[in-house]
Amino acid sequence: MKRRKKIYLYMSVFLLAVYIGLVILLYFSEYSDDGATIRTFGDAIWYSLVTLTTVGYGDLTPVTPLGHAVGVVFLLLSAGMIMTLFGAALSFVTSEGLPFVMLGFQRKKNWYYFADYGAEANTLAVNIYKEDPEAVIIYGEKRDEQMEFPDYPCLFISASPARIVACKKNIGTRCKVFLMKENDIGVNSRAVDLHRLPVDVYARTTNGQDHLSGNINFFHSYDCCARQYWRSKPLCRHENRIVIIGFGNYGRCILERAILTNIISVEQHVAYHIFGDAGEFFSMHMHLNETFSLGKESEEADALIFHDEFWERHPAILEEADRIIICMDDVPAGWNIFWRLNKYYRYRGQIDLHSNRKAPGVSYFGIDEEIYTPDQIMRTELNKAAIMINDIFRRSVSYPTLSWEELDDFHRESKIAAADHLLMKIRILMEDETLTEYTADMAGEAYQRYCKAKASEPLQEMYRRLDHMRWLRFYTFYNWSYGPVRDDRARQHPMLCPYTELTAEQKKERDASWELLGSISAGF
Numbered sequence: 185m186k187r188r189k190k191i192y193l194y195m196s197v198f199l200l201a202v203y204i205g206l207v208i209l210l211y212f213s214e215y216s217d218d219g220a221t222i223r224t225f226g227d228a229i230w231y232s233l234v235t236l237t238t239v240g241y242g243d244l245t246p247v248t249p250l251g252h253a254v255g256v257v258f259l260l261l262s263a264g265m266i267m268t269l270f271g272a273a274l275s276f277v278t279s280e281g282l283p284f285v286m287l288g289f290q291r292k293k294n295w296y297y298f299a300d301y302g303a304e305a306n307t308l309a310v311n312i313y314k315e316d317p318e319a320v321i322i323y324g325e326k327r328d329e330q331m332e333f334p335d336y337p338c339l340f341i342s343a344s345p346a347r348i349v350a351c352k353k354n355i356g357t358r359c360k361v362f363l364m365k366e367n368d369i370g371v372n373s374r375a376v377d378l379h380r381l382p383v384d385v386y387a388r389t390t391n392g393q394d395h396l397s398g399n400i401n402f403f404h405s406y407d408c409c410a411r412q413y414w415r416s417k418p419l420c421r422h423e424n425r426i427v428i429i430g431f432g433n434y435g436r437c438i439l440e441r442a443i444l445t446n447i448i449s450v451e452q453h454v455a456y457h458i459f460g461d462a463g464e465f466f467s468m469h470m471h472l473n474e475t476f477s478l479g480k481e482s483e484e485a486d487a488l489i490f491h492d493e494f495w496e497r498h499p500a501i502l503e504e505a506d507r508i509i510i511c512m513d514d515v516p517a518g519w520n521i522f523w524r525l526n527k528y529y530r531y532r533g534q535i536d537l538h539s540n541r542k543a544p545g546v547s548y549f550g551i552d553e554e555i556y557t558p559d560q561i562m563r564t565e566l567n568k569a570a571i572m573i574n575d576i577f578r579r580s581v582s583y584p585t586l587s588w589e590e591l592d593d594f595h596r597e598s599k600i601a602a603a604d605h606l607l608m609k610i611r612i613l614m615e616d617e618t619l620t621e622y623t624a625d626m627a628g629e630a631y632q633r634y635c636k637a638k639a640s641e642p643l644q645e646m647y648r649r650l651d652h653m654r655w656l657r658f659y660t661f662y663n664w665s666y667g668p669v670r671d672d673r674a675r676q677h678p679m680l681c682p683y684t685e686l687t688a689e690q691k692k693e694r695d696a697s698w699e700l701l702g703s704i705s706a707g708f
Contacts (some may be wrong), residue, residue: 188537196270203232206254206257206258207225207228207229207232207272207338208228210222210228210231210232210246210251210253210254210318211224211225211227211228212288213246213248213250213251213254214228214246214247214248214251217247217248217544218339219247220246220247220248220251221243221244221245221247222244222245222246223702224334225383226438230244231244231245231246231255231258232258232588235255235258235259235455236258239534240655248262249500251363251430253295254707258267258424258535271464278445281339283339283341284341284351285342286328286339287320287322287339287348287351287352287353289499290320291351291352291353291355291356292697293318293319293320293353293356294316294318294319294356294357294360295319295320295348295352295357295360296312296319296320296321296322296359296360296362297322297324297348297359297360297361297362297383298321298322298324298361298364299324299325299343299345299361299362299363299364299365299368299372299374299375299679300313300323300324300325300364300365300372300374301323301325302329302333302364303552304388304405304556305323305364305366305430306334306551306557307552307553308362308364308488308556308558308561309321309336309338309554310334310335310336310553311553311556311558311698312558313336313337315558320338321334321336321337321338322339322341322348323338323339323340323341324339324341324342324343324344324345324348324374324451325340325342326342326683327340335492342396344373344374344376345359345361345378345381345383345464346377346381348382349381349382353607354382354471358382358383358384359383359384359386359388360383360384360385360386360616361378361381361383361384362385362386362387362561363375363385363386363387363389364388365392366389366405367388367389367390368387368388369385369387369389369400369402369571369664372502375387376693378400379398379400382398382399383399384399384401384562385399385400385401385432386401386402386403386561386562387402388402388403388404388405389402389403389404390404390406391434400586401562403560403561403563404437405556406433406434406436406437407437407440408555408560408561409434409437409438409442409538409549409550409554410434410437410438410440411441411560412441412548412549412550412554412555412560412606413438413441413536413550414438414441414445414446415511415607415620416549416554416620417473417536417547417549417618418607418608418611418619418620419442419446419448419454420448420669421448421449421452421617422506423454423506423533424453424454424455424506425454425481425501425504425505425506425507425533426453426454426455426456426457426505426506426507426509427456427458427459427495427501427502427505427507427508427509427533427582428456428457428458428459428460428509428511428519429459429495429508429509429510429511429512429521430459430460430510430512430513430517430518430538431458431459431460431465431490432511432512432513433513434461434511434512434513434538434550435458435509435511435512436465438509438511439456439465439488440457440661442456442462443472443657443661444604444605444654444658444661445601445604445605445608446486446608447605447650447653447654447657448551448608448611448612449481449650450646450649450650450653453461453481453482453483453484453485453486453487454486454487455481455482455486455487455489456486456487456488456489457489457491457498457501457505458488458489458490458491459490459491459493459494459495459498460490460491461490461492462490462492465665466478469629469660469661469663470663471660471661471663471664471665472488472660472661473658474659474660474665474680475656475660476488487612488632495521496524499529499530499667502525502529502530502531503529503530503531503532504532505531505532505533506532506533506534507533507535507536508525508531508533508534508536508537509536509538510522510525510536510537510538511538511550512538515538515539515540517589518537518538518539519537519539522535522537522546526558534547535547536548536549537549538550539551540552550629557588558560563600566600566603566604567603569603569606569700569704570588570596570599570600570602570603571588571599572700572703573599573602573603573697573700574588574599574694575588576696576699576700576703577599577696580692580693580695580696580699581689581693584691592672594662598655598658598659601654601658602651602654602655602696602700603697603700605651605654605697606622606700607619607620607621607622609630609697609698609701610627610630610652610701611624612624613630613631613633613634613637613701614629614630614633615628624704624706626700627701627704627705628703628704628705628706630701630703631632631701631702631704631705634698634701635702645691646694647694647695647698648683648691648694649694649696650699651694651698652682652683652686652691652694655679655694659677659680662675662679663675664677664680665675665677665680666678666680666681667680679693
């Protein structure tokens, strides 16, 4: 294809040069003859165009022998010229020429560039277009002729992000670049030098990191699935025993998100029974014993209980479970477990199945339409809430603190975890465990209830204690421990202690994430 484009280009340049030479030759051979009708350079061009297009008006004709010879050449060239011009025009339309012209007229719109076209990229693009009908969706490859064209407006251009950025010319918002294949940023040629471009990059990864440099952000499809799961199927007060079958990528993230988010009462004692290998998990999270009961159920704290045996050998646990989560990485294997549970075992709780397809009558989660959404991948609202929490926190304490831009990735993630718990706080204040989304008005109503509750010292203490529980879980999850002086390098913090041992100012710090509700109701 590229070779053909070059041939068309060289032929066009050559023929243009020949054409200009012939017009000049025609003009000089005719203008001085007494009987000539072609006397100006414009007359020569007009005659050449009429002849080359085979229109032949006859108003101008050469009279000199050399002029006749040039006229014959024009006649012979006419067919070749037309075919070449047609080929060049066809090449322009079928290559990147026309798409780039179309992009030039849409520079003020939001551009979303996908390095490759695939199922995940297509799903995210569909969700982007639903939220932003004026979005410009660009795929950085040529469309496969066998592929069905997407149902939304998009462009397939085999061009690098740098070329796309050059076309946008810094007009409007920054282009967003998506690398949707796992760990693609290390191998995809489209990812070269992305950190140097004025773009926001979102790369899919499995390594657990969320940030690389100023404009490089990572997302994890497993974590997105887990976050969406607990958001759409929240933990309820009556649930004290949760069973997780499958401890691969999805199971691990389901448990991690539960540890960081499922804090609904200072008196809760939820037991998580996990069928899978605990070795690597506990080696990585060495201080969870400070906030969880490990290996046995407790009436005073949440418990993490791993079982090395097959789940089939523990029918009593399955029967008494309030919820069973089947989250195998291998979806067909998960379905097999689901059918066996239904066929051979007694259970009273809800079964939630990780599935990549919808199924009537089944409580499923993890389909692409729920995972690959702008809010999940770019976390715009979540990050915005985290920034606001940090601002509220800075205003509430007397000692110097860091702005969002000055925070390292860990402490940014700490604020994001606090923002992630916001929906749970609204459920608590509104006394409605069915909420899966919230609006500014809903946040405002929850905030009014919180303000009224603050008038009662016991209630205010309860809310502070609850957020301290969440904060303790986050820090112990990342292997922080108590130290008399804060030391980030040693991962020690003086607030990693029971709530009753905190100072009055330290207790007050726990208000920031509750006060965020007021900012949300005011539209940030």
